Amino acid sequence: MDNQLIGTELSGNLEKLKAAFAHSSDIIFREFKVGNGQKGLLIFVDGLINMKLIDEDVLQPLIAFASQSPQSLKQLESLVSERVITAAQISTGTEIAGLIDHVLSGDTALLLDGLAEALFIGAREWDSRAVSEPATEAVIRGPREGFTENLRTNTSLIRRRLKTPHLKMESMKVGRLSKTDIVISYLDNLADSSIVAEVRDRIRKVDIDAILESGYIEELIGDSPYSMFPLLMTTERPDKVAGCLLEGKVAIITDNTPFVLIVPMTFYGMLQASEDYYEKFLFMTAVRWLRFLSMIIALLLPSVYIALLTFELEMIPTNLVYSIAAGRETVPFPALVEAFLMEVSFEALREAGVRLPRPIGQSVSIVGGLVIGQAAVQAGLVSAPLVIVVSLTGIASFIIPNYSHAITIRLLRFPIMILAGTLGFYGVLIGVLFLLSHMCRLRSFGTPYLSPIAPLRFGDLKDVLIRAPWWRMSYRPEGSTPGNQRRLGNQTKGNPSKP
Structure with missing residues (x-):
């Protein structure tokens, strides 16, 4: 035709x-x-x-x-x-x-x-899911609206929050068979025009038969495709998208999915949640420290346990050594194999809990973990201290707000465990240095992945490890917006001035 x-x-x-x-x-x-x-x-x-x-x-x-x-x-x-x-x-x-x-x-x-x-x-009209609270990004305080699978519903949720003609919605079609509607959304007075042009150009170059979900777009246009770290943020929350647009970022909205992509993104942005800006800054600063600590625990705690038991027993207090030795007396495996068995079992239970229907999945993940852990200890396959370590690691990984980032930390835990079991703390240090050097080389649409710490920008540090009060964040992040950076007026509390 x-x-x-x-x-x-x-x-x-x-x-x-x-x-x-x-x-x-x-x-x-x-x-x-x-x-x-x-x-x-x-x-x-x-x-x-x-x-x-x-x-x-x-x-x-x-x-x-x-x-x-x-x-x-x-x-x-x-x-x-x-x-x-x-x-x-x-x-x-x-x-x-x-x-x-x-x-x-x-x-x-x-x-x-x-x-x-x-x-x-x-005269388009079809049955669609009603706007409801996002299942993957629940908050205590904040809007309860989440994106749906309807493209126009999603764009209207953003438009309701940003009532300005500067909010642009560029429409494109991708997919030879699906002809999926995709909208590039940005604020033309805040977003870097070079980043908008790069997003537009990369999407236009996508030549595929169908786009069924935004994950297709994420994988096809992202930088460093072999890196495990997510370089585009996904979210179901319209308020989070609006907040990112106000910082000069670009949103990619795909029809038939409630997940919106945000670019460019940094490592520290993955540890932030929309609720950080709705509660008191002192409380949310403490929560951010808890997230960073939880990320370190989720990544390194099993490796530290393996390194201590395998190479560095003298670093453990004597009474604790006796307690651990008594628990491991009947365990036939070395610490590395023991930890691998428990971690793989825990991840399998967690994945089963996600895939099963919600009422059944919660029962399987909780009851299964308790039953299998207790039975494994009684059978002498694993030690009780390791069950505690695996439990703390699992809980810490749940605190990471971004699901893609949490998966990355969970998977990276295993190669570091192997390094810890073969080289001890030297192996753990080698693994951490390799990850840091790798992240220093990553870019998300030209933005360094570890910014604003590498490269260092003092003005943006007030919204990284801490969440400064709003009257101290009178300027938008320097790396996102080339112009029009001021967002608070001079009459706002504290009379802010640019640091």
């Missing part, structure tokens, strides 16, 4: 379209006659349109239309689109391929005999 134009004969157009939509029971062809006797045809997908709107604003006015003998067919088309059809959104097209794309996207196509052009009527 490429490059084929719509003909003037309605019967020929109908034959081509029925051939294109053969064996498609959901494609409806509604033939009718306009009030003046001219033949017409409506084409739409059952389930993707508002039938009531099509009946009342399109079909009934056309059938009741009494022609005033227009001088040309072009005049008839103008008369129909301007005076007869009362639907709000109308566009035109002259190609068969374009007509098919519009129909499959949810528009209704109108063809009139004698006109080599189609009218596309916007």
Whole structure:
């Protein structure tokens, strides 16, 4: 159907379209006659349109239309689109391929005999999930709204929070078969134009048959594809997206998924939550320290345990050594193998709890962990101290707010455990140095992954390890916005000045 134009004969157009939509029971062809006797045809997908709107604003006015003998067919088309059809959104097209794309996207196509052009009527409507609280980013204080699988619902949730003409929503289609709608959202007076252009260019270069979820886009446009660290942030929260847009970042909204991508992103941004800015800054600073500590525990605690038992027993207090030795007396495995057995079992239970239905999954993960841990200790397969270590590690990994970042920490734990079991604390140090050097080389759309610490920017440190009060954060992050950095006025509490 490429490059084929719509003909003037309605019967020929109908034959081509029925051939294109053969064996498609959901494609409806509604033939009718306009009030003046001219033949017409409506084409739409059952389930993707508002039938009531099509009946009342399109079909009934056309059938009741009494022609005033227009001088040309072009005049008839103008008369129909301007005076007869009362639907709000109308566009035109002259190609068969374009007509098919519009129909499959949810528009209704109108063809009139004698006109080599189609009218596309916007009357899209389909069943969708209601706006509800995000399951993966729950908060104690803050909005309870989360994105849905409907693209326009998601863009409206952002537009409600940023009522400014500077908020731009650029639409694109990606996927040869899926033709998935993607929207690039940014504030044109805050976002770096070079980053916006880079995002736009990378998405345009994506050549794939279908985009079913934003994860496709994340993997296809991200930097350093072999790195385990997430270089694009995903979120279900409109308030989080709005906050990132206000810092000069760019959001990528994909149809059919509630997860929105945010670029560029840094390592420290993954440890921040939208709730950090809704509570008192002293409380949230303490919570951030807890998150950093939890991340270190989730990454290194099993490795430290293995290194101590394998190479550095003299560093453990004597009474504690006796207690650990008594617990390990019947364990037949070295510390490394023992830790691997427990960690793999714990991760399997956690994954099972996620995949099973929610009521069953919670029972499996909690009861399974208790039963298997207790049974393993009684059977002498693992020691009780290791069960405590694995439990603390699992709890610490749950505190990391970003799911992709938490998965990365959970997986990186295993190679560091191997290094600890073979080289002791030297192995742990080698693993940590390798990770730091790797992160120093990473870039997210040109932004250093460890900024603002590497490279160091003192002005941005007030929102990294701590959450400074709002009157001390009068300027946006330096690395995100090349201009218009001030966000608080001089009359705000504390009379802030740029540090």
